[in-house]
Amino acid sequence: MAKKKSRRTTASPSPSPLLFSSRGWVAAGAVVLITALWLGMNGTGPLLLLLGLQSGAGPSSSSSSSSSSSSSSSSPSASQSTGGGAGSELVSQILASHNHVDESLRHVSQVHPRATLAYVTPWNNKGYDIAKAFNGKFTHVSPVWFQLKRDHARKRFVIEGQHDVDQGWLKEVRTPSPATGRVAKIVPRVIVEGLMISDFAELFDPSSPRQREMLISLVQLCQHHNFDGIVLELWSRLQITPEVRKPLTQLITTLGTGLHAAGKDLILVVPPHVESFGPQDFQNLAGAVDYFSINTYDYSAGSTAGPNAPYTWVKGYLSKVLSGATGSAARPEQLLLGLNFYGNSYSPAGAHPIL
Numbered sequence: 431m432a433k434k435k436s437r438r439t440t441a442s443p444s445p446s447p448l449l450f451s452s453r454g455w456v457a458a459g460a461v462v463l464i465t466a467l468w469l470g471m472n473g474t475g476p477l478l479l480l481l482g483l484q485s486g487a488g489p490s491s492s493s494s495s496s497s498s499s500s501s502s503s504s505s506p507s508a509s510q511s512t513g514g515g516a517g518s519e520l521v522s523q524i525l526a527s528h529n530h531v532d533e534s535l536r537h538v539s540q541v542h543p544r545a546t547l548a549y550v551t552p553w554n555n556k557g558y559d560i561a562k563a564f565n566g567k568f569t570h571v572s573p574v575w576f577q578l579k580r581d582h583a584r585k586r587f588v589i590e591g592q593h594d595v596d597q598g599w600l601k602e603v604r605t606p607s608p609a610t611g612r613v614a615k616i617v618p619r620v621i622v623e624g625l626m627i628s629d630f631a632e633l634f635d636p637s638s639p640r641q642r643e644m645l646i647s648l649v650q651l652c653q654h655h656n657f658d659g660i661v662l663e664l665w666s667r668l669q670i671t672p673e674v675r676k677p678l679t680q681l682i683t684t685l686g687t688g689l690h691a692a693g694k695d696l697i698l699v700v701p702p703h704v705e706s707f708g709p710q711d712f713q714n715l716a717g718a719v720d721y722f723s724i725n726t727y728d729y730s731a732g733s734t735a736g737p738n739a740p741y742t743w744v745k746g747y748l749s750k751v752l753s754g755a756t757g758s759a760a761r762p763e764q765l766l767l768g769l770n771f772y773g774n775s776y777s778p779a780g781a782h783p784i785l
Contacts, residue, residue, distance in 0.1 A: 536563070536564055536566070536609075537564065537565065537566025537567070537607045537608055537609035537610065538566055538567070538609050538610070539566060539567045539568070539569070539610075542569070542610075542612075543569075544763055545569045545570060545721055545763070545766065546567055546568045546569050546570070547568070547569070547570040547571075547572060547617070547661075547697065547721070547723065547766060548560075548561055548567075548568045548570070548571045548572065548614075549572045549573075549574055549619065549661075550571060550572065550573045550574065551574050552574055552575075552594070558596075558599055561599075561603050561614075562599070562602045562603055562605070565603060565605060565607055565614055566607030566608070566609050566610055566612060568614045569612075569614060569615065570614060570615045570616075570617050570658075570695075570697070571603055571614045571615070571616055571617070572616075572617050572618055572619050572661045572697075573594075573616075573618050573619070574618070574619045575591045575592075575594045575595065575618050575619070576589050576590065576591040576592070576618055576619065576620045576621070576651070577589070577590045577591055577620070577621050577622075577623045577624075578590075578620050578621070578622050578623070578644070578647065578648075579622075579623055579624045579625070580624065580625055580626070580629050586643060587643055587644055587647045588647075589620065589647055589648075589651050592651075592655075595655055597655075600616060600655075600656075603616065604616065615658035615659065615695065616656075616657050616658050617657065617658055617659045617660055617661050617695055617697060618651075618657060618660060618661065619660070619661040619663060620648065620651070620660045620661065620662055620663065621663040621664075621667075622662070622663065622664040622667065633677075633681055634674075634677030634678065634680075634681060635677075636677075636680055636684070641681055641684050641685075644685065645684065645685050645688040645689070648660055648662075648685065648688075648689065649688065649689060649692045649694065652689075652692065652694045653692070657694070658694060658695055659689060659694040659695025659696055659697065659720070660689070660694070660695075660696060660697070661697040661698075661699065661723065662682075662685070662696060662697070662698050662699065663699040664678075664682075664698075664699075665678065665682065665698055665699065665700050665701075665706075665707065666699045666700055666701045666706075666725065669706075670705070670706040670707070675711070679711070679714050679715060682696075682698060682715055682718060682719065683714075683715065683717075683718040685718075686698075686715070686717075686718030686719050686720075687718055690718070695720045695721075696718065696719050696720055697719070697720055697721045697722070697723055697766075698715070698719045698721075698722050698723065699722075699723045699725070700722050700723065700724055700725075701724075701725060702724050702725055702726040702743075702744075702747050702768075703747070704747065704750050704751065707722070707724075707751075708750065708751060708754065709750060709751050709752070709753065709754020709755050710754060712751050712754070712755045712760045712764075712765070713754065713755045713758040713759070713760045716755070716758065716759050716760035716761065716764060717759050719764070720764065721764050721765075721766050722764055722765050722766060723766045723768070724747075724765060724766060724767050724768055725768050726739055726743075726744045726747060726748075726767055726768045727739045727768050729743060730774075732780075732781065733776065733780045733781050735776035735781070738773060738774065739768075744767070748765070748767060751765065752765075
């Protein structure tokens with residue numbers, strides 16, 4: 431197999447490369463997944479898995495195993511992993527078995543037809559192989575390749591990172607699953623970077639040509655490389671004030687409507703805070719956005735010791751978003767909720783990921 435070329439490190443919808451273990455199969459690599467599950471919330475609401483595959487610790491990742499009782503066992507906490515006794519023994523068991531693959535489940539998704547989105551990150555190239563080796567598990571694969579910027583000299587939008595596109599790999603990922611015959615959609619992540627206040631002022635003006643220019647750039651990207659859509663990282667990068675929310679909603683609606691008209695999907699990355707993305711936002715955007723990728727992890731940031739994704743925080747957020755969208759076009763399965771499968775070790779020197 432040809433060695434993959436080095437890929438530029440960029441920001442990702444998941445800042446943490448993770449380790450994944452689910453129902454008898456675990457694999458090393460660098461894929462980050464978000465899977466829609468129909469669990470919890472008294473059996474009526476979705477829990478969506480954010481999973482990652484890697485062979486070693488990354489910028490902020492670490493341990494394995496699922497926190498969903500219906501799919502696998504719980505991850506060891508940071509306190510367990512840094513202590514002795516049963517916690518250390520559990521970590522040793524996880525590390526000893528994390529390369530085991532149950533061949534009967536290699537190409538089978540146990541949550542289909544609900545969505546499973548896999549982010550392939552540039553800092554762990556093994557993810558490119560994982561996306562091929564377990565292709566039947568994914569409905570969508572998102573290589574983290576592109577940055578959308580404004581070229582002020584030429585007065586137009588540009589999408590950087592196109593030199594990273596690997597058509598050979600894309601062809602292999604699109605190979606039908608030997609178990610089901612299903613083919614994953616390719617929806618690369620596009621992060622919006624480097625825009626100035628004046629750029630947003632124009633983008634937020636529906637009478638300005640900037641919205642159409644951005645839409646054309648995204649559609650042409652998909653058509654040129656035969657992508658099935660995009661994952662857009664924009665909403666999560668802005669401070670959502672009343673002055674921003676209304677024009678941003680209009681912009682996302684325009685982009686989603688235009689992408690759908692071209693036969694392409696739109697997945698939007700959003701933050702796990704009702705002040706930034708709440709039930710009204712979900713309801714307003716549900717018709718224009720296919721899925722919402724929610725970053726419900728990294729609750730305790732930096733060197734402050736604490737839980738990564740407290741259950742009450744995750745459940746509370748999901749409850750609020752779903753309760754306000756009842757009776758609307760918004761569907762629970764559109765929410766892709768991130769569940770961490772890693773922990774952090776805290777010491778006077780700071781925090782670091784644990785496996």
